Amino acid sequence: MVHQKGKDWQDGVKSDEAEFAEEADSLWRITLGPLIWALHFVASYGTTAAWCAKVATAFEPVPGLRIGLAVLTVAALAGIVWVGWRAWRQWDFTEDWDYVNKEGENEDRHEFLGHAAFLLAIVSFVGVVYVAMPVLLIESCR
Amino acid sequence: MSAISGDPNDIRRMSGREIADARAPEGPYPPTDEMLAEPMDPEVSRAQAERLRAAWKTPQGWRYWSAVNNSEVGLWYVLTAFFFMLCAGLLALAMRVQLAVPDNDVLSADRFNQFFTMHGTAMMFLFAVPLFEAISILILPAFMGARDMPFPRLSAYGFWCFLIGSVFVMGSLLFNAAPKAGWFMYPPLATQDLGIGSDIWLLGLSFIEVASIAAAVELIVGTLKCRPPGMRVNLMPLYAWYVLVVGGMIVFAFPPLIAGDLLFELERSFDWPFFDPERGGDPLLWQHLFWIFGHPEVYIIFLPSIAIAAMIVPTAAQRPIVGYSWIVLSAVGTGFLSFGLWVHHMFTTGLPALSLGFFSAASEAVVIPTGIQIFAFVATLMVGRVTMSLPMLWIAGALAIFTAGGLTGVMVAIASFDFQVHDTYFIVAHLHYTLFGGMVLPVIGGVYYFYPFIRKKQMSERMGRWAFWLIFTGFNITFLPMHLTGLLGMPRRVFTYPTGLGWDWLNMVSSVGAFVIAAGFAVFTWDLLRPKGHQPPPPRNPWRAGTLEWSHNIPEEAWGSRSIPYVDSRYPLWQQEKIVERMDAGRYYLGDAEEGLRETLVTSVIDARPVYVARVTGPAWITHLAAGFTGAAFIIPTFHIYWPAVVAGAFAVACIIYWLWTSTARIPETEKKDVGLGLTLATYVAGPKAVGWWGMWITMLADSTAFAGLVFGVFYYWTSNTAFPPPGADFAEPWLMAGGAVAMVASWAAVLGAREINRRGRTDIARMALVAAPVLAGLGVAGMVAALWLPDLDPTSHVYPAMMWVLVVWTVAHTIAGVVMQCYCLAGTIFGKIDPAHDADLWNTCLFWHFLCLTAIITALVTGLLPRVL
Structure with a gap:
């Protein structure tokens, strides 16, 4: 495969912008799972801190806060599942059963990013579930 | 589309679109097998090598210190960090002498406070973080067949800043003026502390943090843009993945501490009441800002060291790593999760129970990615044929100790357990298990592993094993009993204790163990530094490794890589036939330096397609001047003198402007050049x-x-x-x-x-x-x-x-x-x-x-x- 200047170089994705355009989704997706975890985490922590400081008194139950956080958690998990599903499709594992993706081809790079994003989605899912557990168990701010 | 000649005036008359087209690469890419198989004319190759050698020549004599090449700066950086590790180790020994028996008075309470503060500070800020940067500057370009880092003078500037700042901070011990409020400087103790100790800590470390961020920027850009052609993201050496993650973490973790330092110093110098509750301030804000930095920092230290393990393990097993994607997952995942742990240092500050729950849960969750990478190493070792080489011995010891530290970590991440052991020796034991296992031992393993690459000599196998067993047993003798000492209630940071609390013999055992560790370090240090002039040069690839750094030249050449290879595999030395031979012959890219300039290849972020030839900067003294003035601007305010500091800051800016003006983004003499294998690349892009x-x-x-x-x-x-x-x-x-x-x-x-x-x-x-x-x-x-x-x-x-x-x-x-x-x-x-x-x-x-x-x-x-x- 020999690229000459001109058309081939244009086709053969030469610049960062063009490359990002091709892999924009997947580059996003590799950190999208953990990013959702981070947003969920910050939102949970921030809301709780503000609620416990400004709304609730020390030992009073906080059902409103807990329901709000539960809704947030469900939304975050749904987002991560969507990300994971997209990544699974990109990984396309069942097509060639290749989970190593060690060759220097476009396809390998593409599927590798899908694989990494898929695994990160799983970890993020577990992370969100973990972080949400205190909401199930603890009734008040103290 | 218009082709451009060498005349730079042509391109000035073009529109933006035409300029971009004119600077696009021309010629065949990727290179075909026939192109690579074509032999080089030995005469041409020799002449090229001569020109390359001249361009990259390391300055001689006293001018040696003006060098900016990554192999020099990286080495100085490593040795400086190692020196401060030894200093901090000596402080620890002095503390163990003081604590060996009850009611001891070898050290006064005040001096003890200075020692434990500086022990922690130096180990963290003068050793662990800079060492990551130092090692990466030293070896990362070689992993990628690159000539140098993208901004060599920035590395040099960072190093000289680090040297000035750390000598200043560490030197304060000699004047009995060192910081003494603990390495995390909690207000109000630290804000109200008399003397200049806290100012030294704040300003000295802010200065070093700035240097760390500079290094992180350089390492990230180096990893993203200076990979060899063809090395797509799925082929990067795992070390490069870790550098990327850790660099990203530094970018997000250090700045909150700098913000905190700013508030803190404004309170100490100008009485702005950020941490004073009487005027609306809150000392807890410092704890938040400090630990938003401080907990990711633990992983900033740990990940690069485990990255060294990720390079040694496949070599020891003589096969590619098992679960490359899984390790990338664990590095990225740990990088994210580690930002959700900071409050587990603050479990006893009275935050709402719900908030504690979030951080406790996240602290348990981070175990998952951390565990995955360890399982990937174990799997690689199981399916490979392992030779228990000396580096591998250190890695094995590291995994054992780190796992023990991880287990106590799972315990203290539970808030209710933490309430019991907070601020006791249990925590001291836990953090030393994680840091020795997660950082010290793998790094020493890395030193043994990379020594032939760095110094073109070998360290002694026998002394290495002695050092390992001394440090490994000494470590366990010192720190295993501390778990019990802590559970028996001994608080950390007390300068002495009364007899009869059941702590006496435990402390004695720990103190004896500390000296065994010290003996191990003495053996290691001697082996590291002893003259090895009589030794024959080692084989070029002594461990039969598969990654590019082992294509290095013996005797040493300053050019980094004779020619920059085309890479299409994860372990090029195993998987790409004749690659070293062709690199040596100058068959690949940039095998020449016709203009006598230092150049390296810049490639695209994801697929590493060649983009342009970057001219990198050469030896200079301006970096020293800039670092000196920057240092003065940070150090003078320590003594509450401000105008001279402003003047020094202005001079620092002037130096940096001079440096940028004279050596960066210069208009090239020719817009494009032939880089070999028929490829023509631009020499200037914006x-x-x-x-x-x-x-x-x-x-x-x-x-x-x-x-x-x-x-x-x-x-x-x-x-x-x-x-x-x-x-x-x-x-x-x-x-x-x-x-x-x-x-x-x-x-x-x-x-x-x-x-x-x-x-x-x-x-x-x-x-x-x-x-x-x-x-x-x-x-x-x-x-x-x-x-x-x-x-x-x-x-x-x-x-x-x-x-x-x-x-x-x-x-x-x-x-x-x-x-x-x-x-x-x-x-x-x-x-x-x-x-x-x-x-x-x-x-x-x-x-x-x-x-x-x-x-x-x-x-x-x-x-x-x-x-x-x-």
Whole structure:
């Protein structure tokens, strides 16, 4: 495969912008799972801190806060599942059963990013579930 | 599309689109097997090697210290960090002597406080973090067959800053003036501490943190943009993945601490009450800012060391790593999760139980990615044929100790258990298990592994095994009993203890163990530094490894790589036939230095396609001058003297401007050059393709994170005060604030317009825009300052005005930098450094101003509008 200047170089994705355009989704997706975890985490922590400081008194139950956080958690998990599903499709594992993706081809790079994003989605899912557990168990701010 | 000749005037007459086309690569890529198989003419190859050698020649004699090459700077950096590790180790020994028996008086309480503070501070800030940067600067280019890092002078500047700062901080011990409030400097103890210890800590370490961020920027850009052609993201050595993750973590973790340092020093120097509860402040904010930095920092230390393991394990097993994607997952996952753990250092501060629950849960969750990478190593070892080489022995010991530390980590992550052992020796034992297992042992393993590459000699196998067993057993003798000492209730940081509490024999055992560790380090240090002149050179690839660094030259060559290879596998030395032979012959890219300049190849981020040839900077003294003045600007205020510090800061800026003007983004003598294998690449690019633009982008990301830390402070005080702003407090003048922000936006528009107009060839109008821009910026900051000045907002009266002022001061300081850049561009258009086709400086200045414009708008909203609605 020999690229000459001109058309081939244009086709053969030469610049960062063009490359990002091709892999924009997947580059996003590799950190999208953990990013959702981070947003969920910050939102949970921030809301709780503000609620416990400004709304609730020390030992009073906080059902409103807990329901709000539960809704947030469900939304975050749904987002991560969507990300994971997209990544699974990109990984396309069942097509060639290749989970190593060690060759220097476009396809390998593409599927590798899908694989990494898929695994990160799983970890993020577990992370969100973990972080949400205190909401199930603890009734008040103290 | 127009082809361009060597004449730079041709390209100045083109439009932006034509320039981009003209600079596109020309020729075949990727290279075919036939092209690579074609032999090089030995005569040509020899002549090329001569020119390359001349271009990369390391300065001789006393000029040696002006070197900026990564192999020199990296080595100095490593040795300096190692020296401070030994110093901090000696402090630990002195503490163990003091604690060996009850009611001891070898050290006074005050000196003991200085010692434990400096032990922690030096191990963290002068050893662990700089060592990651040092090792990466030293070996990362070799992993990628690159010539050097993208900004060699920046590495050198970072190193000299680090050296000055760390000698200053460490030297304070000799004057009995060292910081003594513990390595995390909790207020109010540290804010009210008499003497200059806390100032030394704050200013000295801020200085070193800035150097760390500079190194992180360089490492990220190096990993993203200086990989060899063909090395796509799925082929990067795992070490490069870890560098990317850790660099990213530094960019987000260090700035909150710098923001905290700023608040802290403003309180100590000018009595702005950020941590004083009587005036609305809150000491807990420091704990938040410190640990938002401090916990990711643990992983910033751990991940690079485990990255070394990720290079040694496949070599020991003689097969590719099992689960490459899984390790990438664990590195990225750990990087994210580690930012959700910081409050587990603050479980006993009385935060809401729900909040503690979140952090406890996240602390348990981070075990998952951390565990995955260890399982991937074990799996690799199981399926390979392992030779228990000396480096592998250290890695095995590291995994054992780290796992033990991880298990106690799972225990203390549970808040209720932590309440029991908080601030006891149990924590001391836990953190030393994680840091020895997660950092010290793998790094020493790495030293043995990479020594033949770095020094072209080998260390002694026998002494290495002695050192290992001494350190390994000594470590367990010292720290295993500490778990029990802690459970029996001995608090950390006490300078002595009474007899009869059951702690006596445990402390004695720990002290004996400490000396066994010290003996191990003595053996290691001797082996590391002893003269090895008589030794025959080692084989080129002594461990039969598969990654590019083992294509190094013996005897040493300063060029990094004779020619930059085309890579299409994860372990090129195993999987690409004849690659070393072809590199040596200069068959690949940039095998020549016809112009006598230092050059390296810049490639695209994801697929590593060749983009352009970057001319990198060579030896210089200006970096030393710049570092010296920067150091003075940070060190002088320690003594509460300010004007000379401002003058030193101005000189530092002048040095940096001189350095940038004379050696970066210079207009090349030819627009394009042949880089070998028929490929022709541009020698100058501007904007997102250029490494300088990437450097600016990542720096500004870090800078914005620090700013976000300050804004977080505003909201934090809102939650911690019953009324914020306090009743009856004045508000900023809204119209002046809004006017200031509008002028700042106009200044941003002017600089952006200048870039676009200049591209279209109307340099005269661009110049006018660049004259208007600084004027508008000046009006902008004047408006913002006046908005706070005119009402009665006294920053020493309450934390609310202090917080408003600190945001405006931050914006003003950045605007000064922004104005300097605008003037630099103006001068560039006048003196021919910038023209329509060569506008990299304008691109970078615009990028800075995007961030500054956002900062100004947020500052205006938070100071002008927010207090009225809270």
